[in-house]
Amino acid sequence: MSRWGMAIDLDRCTGCGSCMAACHQENNLTAVGPSEAALDRVFHWLRVLPEVSEAHAEVTVTYTPQLCVQCDKPPCVRVCPVHATYLSDEGIVAQIYARCIGCRYCMAACPYNAKVFNWYEPQWPGQLQAKANPDVSLRYKGVVEKCTFCHHRVLKAREDAALAGRGLRDGDVSTACEDSCPAKAIVFGDLDDPASRVSRLARSPRASRHHEDLGTEPKVYHLARKE
Amino acid sequence: MSADKHEFVDGDLLRSIEQSGVGFRVATTVLGLTVLTAWVLFSRQILEGLGVTGLNQPVAWGFYIVNFVFFIGISHAGTLISAILRLSQAEWRRPITRMAEVITVVVLAIGAFHPVLDLGRPERALNIFTAGRLQSPLLWDVSSISAYFMASTVYLYIPMIPDIAILRDRGVRPRWLYSFLAWGWQGTPRQQAVLGRAVNIMMVLVIPIAVSVHTVISYIFAMTLQPGWHSTIFGPYFVVGAIFSGIAALLMVMIVLRRIFRLERYLKQIHFDYLSRLLLIMALLWFYFTFSEYLTAFFGHEPAEMRVFYYKVSGPYAPFFWGMVVCNFLVPVLILAFRRTRTIPGIFVASLTVVVGMWLERLNIVVPSLANPRSGLPTGYYLPSVVEWGMFAGGIATFILGFVLFARFFPLISLWEIQEGRELSVAETAARLETYLPDPPAAAPAEEASP
Amino acid sequence: MILPRRDLLKMLGVGAGAVGLGGCRQAWSVPDRLVELALRGPGLESQVQTICGLCAGGCGLTVRLVDGLPVGIRGNPHHPLNRGGLCPVGLAGLEVLYAPGRLQGPLRRQAGGEHGATTWEEALDEIATRLTALTAAGQGDRVAFLSGEPSELFHDLARRFLHGLGSANLSRLDDAGLAHELTQGIARAPGYDLGGADLVVSFGLDLYEDGPTPIHATAAMIGSRPTEQLGALIQVGTRVSPSASKAEIFALVRPGTLGAFALGIAHTLVREGGYDRAFVAEHTFGFDDWTDEDGRERLGFRRLLLERYYPDRVAALCGCDPALIVRVARRLAAAAAPVAVAGGDAVRGTNATWTQMAVQALNALTGAFDRPGGVVMPPPIPLTPLAALPAPPAPSLFAAAGDETAFGVDPVEALAAGVLDGTRPVELLIVLDTNPVFSSPAGDRLREALARIPTVVALASFMDETAAAAELVLPTPTFLERWQGATTPRGVAFSTLGLAPPVVEPLTDARHPGDVLLELGRRLGGEAAAALPWSDYPAYLKQRIEGLALSGQGSVVTGSFEESWIQFLEERGWRFLGRKEIESFWRTLTQESSWWNPVRSRGDWGRLFATASGRYEFFSRRLEARLVELGAAGEGGASAAEALARGSARLGLEAEGDEACMPHHEPEAARGEGELTLLPFRPITARGSLGVTSPMVLEMFGYTAFSPWQTWAELAAETAHELDLGDGDEVRVESDRGHFAAVVRIHPAAAAGTVHVPLGLGHEAPGSLAAGIGANPVGIMLAARDPLSGRLSRTATRVRLALVKRRSRGGPPPRHGGSEA
């Protein structure tokens, strides 16, 4: 059994936004449009957030790709009244769209603001619907959704490996955001496999997790030079 | 025989039932239309989605949750207060318990519906029962609110039985309603004993339930890790706030109904005086809790907490925050602390500001914490939409409508309890007072004799 | 039954999706077509390699198809340019393909001025008839072609097409090599070996966001390196751009002073001896004082630097700390393989050419030419040469005329002005994949001019502003629907060729522009037809590829990057064994979509320095000659020195004499009234102009400024404070020419007195998703020229800000320490 995790190297990330776009395309997200955007309803499973710091009169900007950090102790799961979000045995916090009642309690409880809500029925202008990734189900109004760690890719990779008569190897599963990153800042893999790239990165002295003090046990590690 | 006596003495209490006038029809029409509008808006929300509200990311909760907490808070007026007063055998309670209990039932129904308004998929609300997770504070809420609703409905109903029997006996229409609800009450001693027992059991039962309701509502927030929410005093803080707003609402209801139904004979200065003192105490208590809550946050100076803190104290929510302090503390304390201003109009003003202030408090709790996410997002913004305002208005209209209808069909003041008071209280109280007083010196225990 | 493995997978994967979809349909609307497709059972899944054609960046990508319908795009991990990475716009490729508002078929302007449907037959007949009439009247040179298509392959064809008509009026909007011409004598910008450099000093070029190949730059500097060896970067610029955010030193300077900053560095290098003496001695000209043919003592670059560009003066010009200049210079001197590049702001001003010369001078001082990690010439792509054409039939419309500028004209402005004042009559104009009405500061005038040109033919996929002004609008397929032949992007150190067949049949009644030209050629007959003998565009491509196949150079990109390298070496070993078979090469190439050649011949100085001296010229003899020519015109008998001075004066230069011929700081000639300088920049979401047809791209547009679907105006905190503006306030940006609305964003570090506005929004052509979204800053720019290249400056407009409305929603991103754990 794998425990999926991710390492994001902020020293590499240029903030190019490709991970954001790749996730949007891979996971059948839709745009909400200008008027909805003006109401702060823009909708991404992964966002690239700028962070500005001013030290010694020098201004620096870092970009942090932020997605659901797939907490091992997920506050969102704890509060869901109907078991519509749960921690899978592989450590992925999943959503059951067909069960979610849309109370948004999980959104309110997630310290990472990783969840988004379908305020309206998703719109597919023109023929855009034709491009939907058939591996990922479409959502509808009134339910909460979030990064799935590209779970469908895990499934596919596992089947592929099984047919090849072997288990999963490091690198067999890649997420859409990882694939598209020109800086190779994102590494996905099995944290339980001590030899995997991601576990090695997670052990790096540059690695830390967001809001570690909250005890949510994220499985997304951010790497950055420490001053 | 006894019925005749009531008729004679307290016939004015039945006027609204026996001769409902134009006022009733106008009021029900206006209120009914408002409620209908709210339902139309709600159906629009169901058809189009929650997008018709002003909610967004990160402010995913707004008016519906604010009003949910607010209405449920108001509901504490009733059953809890009436139970406490009954339990403590406060004799002055007699004319007010009924109104308090009605507030609870009506407002609780409204409040409890609010989370449904807030659902993205209201048609799946029953998933709570089919797939409910008991670990979720939302489930605790569902359980304790339904328990409270049932308990308070029963608690409202049981003491109403003798009054309903009076209405039945007087042949008030619709007869089937009264004869059905009177449940064969004949006022036999056995029946009276059972009734007394039932009331006693309910009033003991209802207090912990009521306290639990607002405690678990606070847990919805306190169980998360969000800055401004994750606080251990939230339980008692919410309960105090609930009782506070409940008393204020009760006072307002009393003052208004006294005026409309000319109940001056029953609701006397003393009732307002006692209740407003209680309100004053609650204002101080509320201030104490608020102060503790914000002082600890400020002293800890955690960045995430401070962001929310400043957002309220000096940021965009400053008008609401300071408005809350003024409404919940300054105005009521200034008015109620002085006998000169503790007049009925004064009390009305104080109660009104407390109700507004407590609503602001709920707003201050729900929105700022969500608007200031930890995660590095920019500060959020929330402006309720017409739909949300409409539903708020609908909620208030439903509340008033509930009272209008109740007053149309049932006495607002418990006839039999007043009667019982007239007949028994004086003697009983005298006897009880007797027991409070120091025993005569002869009876003093020997040990207590000074060496 | 035994299922082949792939099929089983498809069933599992796609079938799982289908279950989800079927479930959806009962509850809520899911596109019916999708449900049907999914319910139909196992989809046939396949993958094809192609090239992203949304900008000139040339990234390789893999398209995933189910039942022949594209459902996914990924970067091609084997592609040497992007190595798997893509930009957000490339990732939106499918949204562009399926976008609402695509041109469905040919349109012709009707009597009322509206466009109405027509057929290809009619449209082509009409064009052919007009062309025939023009050539018959000897007015073939009144045909012009504006192209935004990046491919050299295509332009070879277009050039022949025009030539057959007797016209040389082809303008590609993106040739920007004057500084190279003046100092190196080469017409095409060289490449920069970012992958091999250990330090890149970038002047104004936002390597990772703007620039010709941001994804390649990111892959080369970061993506393909281990963490310990990430490419070091020093950024000189006017705002904290994404590359500035990655820079180890970020030097914030006033706009228009980037060249001065480079000269300050050069000064320090020279004074401290931190330059490559051997290279300077061997391969450069004009470093030390020199004596000319007439025996005159001339100023050398060294003395110019030492006398004029000491750090204190430069720092005063740039508005920075002198120590910063020294620090950057020492860091540069200490690097083993540094390279300097210019772009963005630096190459858009009225002093752009000198700025580029100043930056290139750093490369000469550090001996970066022809060195790994330096400035190199990518090997030529050995395409089959086309039969030589006779001498140009007539001088190009777009060549410099008159003497307002030294070397060139802005093509859009020249076309507009020439048509409007009748000096350059144009009877028929073809516009392909470019939207100058929108993107050029002379766009308004061009629109007027288009109305005067009897026939304007727009080849475009969407109705943009330029197409809206055209008489005939002929739909072109988007990149996934067309044959592509992308040649090496500008600035890349190796050569690439992206060649790919269409991934899907065109969804609209669109035709490839190459096929349109070939068809027109056929209809014209005679010389024009003879110059274009190919049956269709793929046939043309195939013929050009033959040379490549036979050359045995380079390698088709297959398998992993490393594998392809090994294969490449093997192939080099096989080269002498003889010719390769064209059919199989063609098959492999079109299947794998890319060819590349990373092997540069070293020491081929002739390709690098084609100047008269055969050296890199700090002192540009060509520039000198032109200035003298300008100064001497009509003033017979003036001495060379006088003529040079007069020539410089004539162009309005501040420098006089020898300094004018060398990299120097020429103050930016700002235009208009206002307290701020308007500086446009291109966010990555504004790559390839078709990006704005994608809802996702528009929604992401200002993702780092929290400004989706919106044009924002970046102000430095102190500037905002002075103007009493806050984050989120709505303002009107006004120049002497016009105004637009924007939302203020306080930027962590931007030069005081500047306002940075993103390009890419503000379209008005109706029917487009982007219509009415945001604002186009180009629309208020005032005309100011680089006196050498004639190009319109984009950095010279002064503007004022007027508050429209205080912030109503949202708030600024939290600052440091605010909330992070």
Ligand SMILES: Nc1nc2c(c(=O)[nH]1)N[C@H]1C(S)=C(S)[C@@H](COP(=O)(O)OP(=O)(O)OC[C@H]3O[C@@H](n4cnc5c(=O)[nH]c(N)nc54)[C@H](O)[C@@H]3O)O[C@H]1N2
């Ligand atoms: N302010 C400012 N202005 C500039 C510049 C600048 O840096 N700053 N740069 C200048 C330069 S260097 C250039 S090259 C020009 C660029 O200017 P243009 O070449 O005009 O490029 P765009 O504005 O990007 O518009 C290109 C149009 O071509 C079409 N198009 C683009 N790609 C495709 C495609 O793949 N298929 C089809 N069918 N159609 C396509 C679209 O209709 C699009 O509207 O802008 C110039 N203008």
Ligand SMILES: Nc1nc2c(c(=O)[nH]1)N[C@H]1C(S)=C(S)[C@@H](COP(=O)(O)OP(=O)(O)OC[C@H]3O[C@@H](n4cnc5c(=O)[nH]c(N)nc54)[C@H](O)[C@@H]3O)O[C@H]1N2
């Ligand atoms: N987001 C976005 N990015 C784009 C485009 C877009 O539409 N959107 N369009 C692309 C287009 S069409 C263009 S023209 C480019 C222009 O944008 P830039 O790349 O900023 O400008 P160029 O001057 O063309 O720079 C190209 C490279 O060649 C070098 N270079 C070119 N000419 C010279 C020169 O004379 N001297 C020196 N020293 N160096 C030189 C530059 O240093 C740089 O490394 O941007 C491309 N990038």
Ligand code: SF4
């Ligand atoms: S794709 Fe990579 S470099 Fe670009 S923003 Fe995402 S993590 Fe950063």
Ligand code: SF4
């Ligand atoms: S990041 Fe948020 S959504 Fe993701 S698992 Fe943790 S609490 Fe849940």
Ligand code: SF4
């Ligand atoms: S919104 Fe859905 S997933 Fe989230 S807590 Fe409510 S029911 Fe659970």
Ligand code: SF4
């Ligand atoms: S892991 Fe997959 S779902 Fe999660 S952010 Fe990346 S692309 Fe999106």
Ligand code: SF4
């Ligand atoms: S738009 Fe340009 S940079 Fe982006 S993926 Fe396509 S070719 Fe690459």
Ligand SMILES: [Mo]
């Ligand atoms: Mo360009």
